[in-house]
Amino acid sequence: RQPRASIRDMADVTSAEDNQPDWNSFFTLTGIFTLTGTIYAAFLHFLPRYLEDANVHLLAFSGPGSSKYYAGLVLLVGCLGQLLGAVFARPRILERQLMLIFLANVPCLLWMALATGTTRLAACALFALVHFMHQPIYNSLIAKYTPPHRRSLCYGFNFAVGMGMGGVGTMLAGFSP
Numbered sequence: 001r002q003p004r005a006s007i008r009d010m011a012d013v014t015s016a017e018d019n020q021p022d023w024n025s026f027f028t029l030t031g032i033f034t035l036t037g038t039i040y041a042a043f044l045h046f047l048p049r050y051l052e053d054a055n056v057h058l059l060a061f062s063g064p065g066s067s068k069y070y071a072g073l074v075l076l077v078g079c080l081g082q083l084l085g086a087v088f089a090r091p092r093i094l095e096r097q098l099m100l101i102f103l104a105n106v107p108c109l110l111w112m113a114l115a116t117g118t119t120r121l122a123a124c125a126l127f128a129l130v131h132f133m134h135q136p137i138y139n140s141l142i143a144k145y146t147p148p149h150r151r152s153l154c155y156g157f158n159f160a161v162g163m164g165m166g167g168v169g170t171m172l173a174g175f176s177p
Contacts, residue, residue, distance in 0.1 A: 022145040029141055030158050032102075036134065037166015039105070042173035043131070047071040047124065050112075054120035070121055078128035085133035094141050101134045 051074075052067035089097065108127035115123040139155075146154040 021147045021150070026142070026145040026154060026158075029138070029145065030161055033138065033158055033162030034165045036102075036138075037162040037164075038169030038172065039109075039131070039166075041163070041167050041169035043127070043169075045170045046173050047074060051120060051124065054115070054117055074121070074124045074128050077125040078132035081129040081132035082135050084129070086136040088133070089137050089140060091140070091144075094137050094144065098134060098137050098141065101130060101137065104130045 048067045048071045051070045085101070105127065108123065108130050111123040112120070112127055142155055142158060143151060
C-alpha cells in the first residue's frame with residue numbers, strides 16, 4: 001500500500017523542471033476530455049428519462065417526476081466518486097490512474113445498456129461513482145502539463161473544447177433507440 005501523498009510530494013510534482021509545458025500531452029488530454037464530455041453530456045441530460053423509463057420506485061419517492069429525485073441521488077454518488085478520485089490520486093501515476101478509470105467506465109456503461117427496472121438505478125450509481133473519479137485526476141494532469149502562467153487559459157480552453165464539442169453526446173444519445 002502506498003502512503004498518502006504529502007504536501008511535499010505535491011511540491012515535487014510541480015518543481016521547476018516539471019513546469020515545462022508538454023503541449024502534446026495537453027492536447028491529447030483535451031481530445032480525451034472531448035470524448036469524456038460526450039459521455040457526460042448524454043448521461044447528464046438523459047438520466048431522468050432513462051430512470052423514468054425503468055419505472056424505478058424505491059424508498060419514499062414514487063409517482064410522476066420521481067426519476068428526478070433518483071437522478072439527484074445518482075449525481076450525489078458521483079460527488080462521492082470525485083472525492084474518491086482525489087483521495088486515491090497519486091502524483092507520480094496520474095496518467096495510469098486516469099486510464100484505469102476510463103477502462104472501468106466500459107463495464108459500467110455496458111451494464112447501463114443492459115439494465116432493466118430497478119437495476120438501472122444501481123447501474124447508473126456505479127457509473128457515476130467510477131466516471132466522476134476522473135475529474136480531480138484529470139485536473140491535476142492539466143496542471144502538470146501546462147505552464148503556471150498559462151494554466152487558467154489552458155483550463156478554460158480545455159473545458160470549452162471538451163464540453164462544447166462533447167455536447168454532441170446529447171444529440172447522439174437522442175438518436176439512439
